[in-house]
Amino acid sequence: MRAETKTGAVHMNDLSISFEFFPPKTDRGRELLWENVGRLSTLGPRFMTVTYGAGGTDRDWTIETARNIQRDTRVPTAAHLTCIVTPKDEIARIADTLWENQIRHVVALRGDAPRDGSPAPAPDDERYYHFSSDLVDGLRARHPFEISVAAYPEKHPAAPSLDADIAALKKKFDAGADRAITQFFFRNEDFLRFRDKARAAGINGEIVAGILPIADHEKAFDFAGKCGANVPDSLRERFDGLEPRSDAALEVSAELVREQVRALVSEGVREFHFYTLNQAHLTYSACEDLVHGIK
């Protein structure tokens, strides 16, 4: 795959984009989802994905939403699946349901302990998969899914070090993952350092840059804190005095996401996964920039 033309421009057919959505809970949310899925599907994404509620809540919505998106757009669509509180036999049943519904791609995750305070299964409880690498193993044994896993440029919040987390990522690839999609990040150097370290650790599989367009900067920065993604002061300053979701703030967000993606392309990054939050505008604007070629 050649990325550079004679003039040094990079064109869309050298790049791969994919989009994440979540299953909406209201009628209005469903309307918006379809509107935005329709708009973004015109950009030629390689795949789309649908998230899984923490602890498997709204699981049926994930499957139904993924199936409907795939049917209506003809874009291959993945269902996210978490294993932390779901026994292996139930995971097998879910895997069968996905397969029966023509879902051939799974984003395999461990997930987080339930927020209601109920304990996660004990680490020696053999009825459960305890890490996503175990889930990848289990899914692979059940059906020949395409499998994506999560990666963390600034390390997973619970990992003792970035090196330990990269060793965990290697286990996911060794178990048969096809690609890793990263947590979002705001400092490109974190992603680039992570990518280099992963390669040095013997990970040769695809590492897709996860990009969060900032639809509401207050919420995004708060969420970043929970995910362990650093928000540099220079980024906060761009929104100084701006009302979240105002036209002025959205204009800054659109500039930022275009800048981020352009800078990554100039560093040789070719695969991008956008956390759309079911909103098309900012993601569309960043991808349109890619579609028209980056000089």
Ligand SMILES: Cc1cc2nc3c(=O)[nH]c(=O)nc-3n(C[C@H](O)[C@H](O)[C@H](O)COP(=O)(O)OP(=O)(O)OC[C@H]3O[C@@H](n4cnc5c(N)ncnc54)[C@H](O)[C@@H]3O)c2cc1C
């Ligand atoms: C692209 C992406 C999509 C996501 N989608 C969802 C979603 O739809 N629903 C949802 O609830 N959450 C989602 N999450 C969040 C995710 O569930 C949490 O970050 C969760 O805490 C970890 O999941 P994981 O699959 O990375 O876990 P794991 O890969 O199991 O890692 C968890 C921790 O264990 C360590 N570890 C992993 N494997 C091993 C091993 N074999 N031995 C020792 N240590 C190990 C890791 O270093 C890490 O600290 C998503 C995250 C990303 C990046």
